Amino acid sequence: MPPIVRAGAAGDAAAICEIYNQGIAERIATFETRLRIPADIAGWFAPGAFPVVVAEEDGKVVGFASSSAYSARKCYSGIREFSIYVDRTARGRGLSKLLLLALSEATIRTGGWKLTSRIFPENVASLEACRAAGFRVVGTHLRHAKLDGAWRDVVTVEKLLHQD
Ligand SMILES: CC(C)(COP(=O)(O)OP(=O)(O)OC[C@H]1O[C@@H](n2cnc3c(N)ncnc32)[C@H](O)[C@@H]1OP(=O)(O)O)[C@@H](O)C(=O)NCCC(=O)NCCS
Helix, strand or coil: CEEEEEEECCCHHHHHHHHHHHHHCCCCCCCCCCCCCHHHHHHCCCCCCCCCEEECCCEEHHHHEEEECCCCCHHHHEEEEEEECCHHHHCCCCHHHHHHHHHHHHHHCCCCCEEEEECCCCCHHHHHHHHCCCCEEEEEEEEEEEEEEEEEEEEEEEEEEECC
């Protein structure tokens, strides 16, 4: 069966949590170090929250892309930060491209005009996935924050979704 990509819902919180925690444990995807519980994820689906999309294979959620506000400033309201995580067992099968396309469409539908994220330079899979999905590299922030006590650089990527 081909994968299905759809809008995420509160009922996906446990599956999303498990996949996100893999990424936190791997220490190459995020500065976050606290493992999440499903109740943390359920908050992503509060009324008015930004889009989250999930990929399903054989009825099981195996990946997600989520978005959040880039800034509280009104002028930046259409800029969304995103995260993308695919279960270890489902990587390398093109799911990130489907997820980022679906998230782009959902972002446009909710008034967004740009997706952006920060990626560790060592995270080749993420840099390549973003490139393949039409993102460009904006530049590198040096020593942006600490992960496990060590300063880390991050590469900022963006995809323009402007409709005008
Ligand atoms: C990054 C991640 C989401 C990519 O998802 P994926 O579904 O495995 O990626 P895809 O199969 O859709 O591949 C997309 C493109 O990236 C390339 N790619 C994927 N993994 C790669 C790797 N490890 N090395 C080199 N290129 C890679 C693919 O070849 C493909 O490029 P192409 O279309 O030009 O052939 C996945 O590896 C992941 O979840 N990693 C852990 C969490 C993470 O780092 N998230 C990003 C946080 S910023």
